[in-house]
Amino acid sequence: MAVHFHEEDLPAGVLADGPLAVDTETMGLQTIRDRLCLVQISDGNGDEHLVRFSPGSSYDAPNLKAVLADPDRVKLYHFARFDLAAIEYYLGVTAAPVFCTKIASKLTRTYTDRHGLKNLVEELLGTSISKAQQSSDWGGPELSDAQRDYAASDVRFLHRLKAELEKRLAREGRTEMAQACFDFLPARARLDIAGWDEHDIFSHV
Template sequence: MNIDIKLHKGDLPDDIKLGNVIAVDGEFMGLNVRRDPLCLIQISAGNGDAHIVQLDRSKYNAPNLVKTFSDQSITKIFHFGRADMAHIKYYLKADTNNVWDTKIASKLARSYSDSHSLKTLIKEFINIDISKNFQSSDFGGELTPAQLKYCANDVIYLHKIHDELMKILVREKREELYKDCLKFLKTRVKLDLALFKDDIWSH
């Protein structure tokens, strides 16, 4: 697949048209929301495109991104949206509405597997073995072409993967369970930000 990568500084352009179903991912300096800043947001409309926004971390002023995340009419596909949504809420002060999540869908649909990583899903459903060598790299400075490609890979396949997972969920009659899990996702993000990391349902 030819990937059309566009790097934007600070925010999405005012005139960009991404459609009503987009794939979204974020890159941070680590997984501790309060310590590790949100550096990048990647978005794909599902046409081999990747719009990578390098945020201005001095002020996090990105009204077009905030509007996109808040828009109920735009569906956002994440893979493990819990981490991305927490960083978006903490740094951009935005709630992310109307979310799908391929990791949650995979755990419900692919009960035949213990591996639910994005790399595994791309291999199974797209038949491409992507490199994750830059998963733990510095996204806080100037970005290399290899880092940009890594970021693009995290979003360009999510539309297709979600479609394939939904076929399994419907076939196995787990679609409603998936939708119910998604309803709890924003609450799980609030619990994370309130520092409740443990499973509150456990004994």
């Protein structure tokens, strides 16, 4: 297992075929205000790739964009809504089709309100991960070893979580419901970018 660090784009041919685990790190939680700093990606075979974008980047990353936009590769996220918006706004691609472990958790783990990645990894996989670097400065000139390990851990477990959550979705008869939610997520992300991030357009008011 290794963490590979790249500047501005993903090297060609470093990912195996199949689903890809994807995550992003930004300067904050407001997509338009807070620039995309890092994209993490893994094919689930033990290595994680971190692609960093510098301040003022043109986000011209043809190899990364190609794999993210590939309609034949499922992208695994935890809280896909946020990552999809960041990727669409800065990289200009729709990184779908989608499987979101947070939504799958909310549809199956209805006995708890703890749906964070740390909670899922602990309960479903029996492993502990640190979230200490979650709110650190991702736009600095250098990323620390702790930041790199944190970023890699955000995609390291998603393939295994998907397998466990798919079993639970099937058990509870909610696979089709989950898929409908996943299919809507790119549109939900576009609504966020366009300014409907808080208002529920499906509500009566």
